[in-house]
Amino acid sequence: MQLVVLAAGKGKRLRPITETRPKPLVPILDKPLIYWLLKRAKGIGIERSIIVVSYLKEQIINTLSTYINELGVDVKFIDQKEELGTGHALMRASNFIDDDALVIYGDLFINGEVLRKVITRGVKCNKLVISGVEVEKPQHYGVLVIEGDKVMDIVEKPGEQVFSNLVNAGIYYIPHRLLKLLNLIQLSPRGEYELTDLVKIIRNRGEDALLVTIDNKSWMDIGRPWDIIEANKRALQYQLMNRIIKGDLDRHVTIKGPVYIGEGAKVKAGSYIIGPVYISEEAEIGPNAYLRSYTVLGKGSRAGFSVEVKESVIFENVRASHLSYIGDSVVCEHVNLGAGTVIANLRFDNRTVRVMIEGEKVDSGRRKLGAFIGAKVKTGINVSIMPGVKIGSRAVIYPGVTVYRDVPSGAIVKENWK
Template identity: 45%
Template sequence: MKSVILAAGKGERLDPLTQTRPKAFMPILGSTVIERIISFLEELSIKDIIVVVSKDLPVEYNEFIYKLNKFSNVKIVMQDTRLYGTAAALLPLRSEINDSFLLIYGDLLIEKEAIENILNSEYNSILGVEVNNPKDYGVLNIRDQKFLDKIVEKPENPMSNLINGGIYKLDQKIFDYIDKIGKSIRGEYELPDALNLMATENKIEVVKYNKTWMDIGKPWEIIDANKKILDVEKSKNNGEVEDGVVIKGKVIIENNAKILHGTYIEGPAYIGSNSLIGPNSYIRPYSIICGNNRIGASVEIKESVIMENTKVPHLSYVGDSVLAEDVNLGAGTLIANLRFDEKEVKVNIKGEKITTKRKKFGAIIGGHVRTGINVTILPGIKIGAYARIYPGAIVNRDVQKGEFFKS
């Protein structure tokens, strides 16, 4: 069976992270969301995987997309960006698909079981994820106990606690239904519209699922996603741990990672491959050091995701924050993670102040950012990719991509 992974979403709410990194490539421990999905497909012996990406990509996306070359079964297809939306992304594949196929959103954090369940259905099928807050999603109305009646976006009064899980098994007829629908009010061709049309004339089984399922929409959810996965992983030490290192609780240390004397690690924590930690660092619970990182002397990390190649070399405190790839924090750069009034920290998402629902939240720092020494960053701040923060600056507002910030 062929499998199509849709990875063309812009992920604007994940800005500034998506300025240099595709949404589907948000890190999960040492891997990424989409690589995780592909690994599941390979484990399930899906031999033919098409990943749909946008033609109109920031150049920085390429290095991530190229990473998929390590999977021999993956073929990458560029989407024509003049046609918008998830459904439109499928149309160019019509000629390649000659049977039932698996369709998956590439930015979903799931367990393998979600795909397995779909594959086990005898019908066209859709994943129905059991949630407590269906109102915030596309809710699945059901007929005849098990078949899709209609997907209703964010209904006031949800008919079920099952939501559209973004994983489907579909036959070729779906292309005909996509042909028939028009643009949605968002100006996009929406797959749910095609599915709703298909459901009126076909049986689409709703396959229930109640394990890990997350659409990482907002930057701080990257922390949540990693916590969730870290919680189910087991301790591992494939690195080099010097004498005089303290390790408490569950800690995963990958190949070629090296932990220097005097470092204190309180698990759960993840130390990615080729990372150098210490001496005298303090790594607290839910620190995710993705790989090829330098976490230096007298640095404290707490409940943060530090993406690949990023360095926090000297005398810094990073708590409850998300740092993209290839960031360098100058010595003594500190990130505040608590307001004086101890209210929930808010973050600007597409022009609107959104609560993170966290009393403790630090900063979101885009790819390739450099901060000078002694920089002070306030809670809830976003720093755009490639920004430069002048030494000693107090960052008390969001910083634009490429901006040179001097307070």
């Protein structure tokens, strides 16, 4: 059995996070998303992996090289070169697949039992197996057309013409004998070779594509910025059960619940931490900081004097040195938040927060949601950022500015941004 991870996409819906890193490197508990896929696969006995890359491929290759020995896996990288869809990506990898393949989209956060369930069905029947999962908003996915336990078709992003909540979960078992059929996939109206078209090809040959339904509590698609918050929250809920302290604590630090504090991290006097919270290596907390549940603080980051962080994912080397509030937000690497920077996370009318995604206002479904701040952003003192705002990488926000709408990458904002 070989694992094939399709990790070539640009992740445009995750902007500004993916302006400076590919989706597979989005951090979950300070380790890249693709690390967890390889770890789950290794946990059920799959040690050989092929990863198809393209966008920011060097980052993926270089980052994973630091984990391969730890994971004990053999990884081969294939450059898709032209981003022509999931079918094309698997075609590029097929010459290097010498066994049955477990194919996974590279933006999934799942547990090992999901993979085991798909493999068990595939090995038993020696047929194509498609995973399905029920979601609340199926119009954004490929919706499955099923009869009993058979997949008859996959309708990509049907819009408002939704006929089922059961969608393609992005995990396939493909017997080696069927890989040659990939060459029969035709260019779609979207200008891509769609892996999902393999279902029709196989059915036209008189074979069945089988369905395996998986629990949506064991599966997440990291497709929109707030999914990063939810994925880290799930990881904390299911993986951090105890208190693990490897760093240094001053006197008069209060810790409640499960908390991980990595090597070289420092928690200064007066700080208050309510778990589950994950504090990575070399991070610095306090003095008098307040870290609330479901916070993840990346390697080398600082939540300094009188800084409060609630249910947020803060990447590596972020500086929030004094008097800031970060709520329900994602803050990318090397951001510097000036004193008094406040990220609001609640609308006055208590309605759910909407976020601009590729030119369309999308309802996050979350009543509390803060901001998404790209890499190397700088804010001056007393900056206020409204709920659902995205700030592009390398933007500069001058002191005293209130940010009401998205800020483009590299922009310099000197007055209120409405």
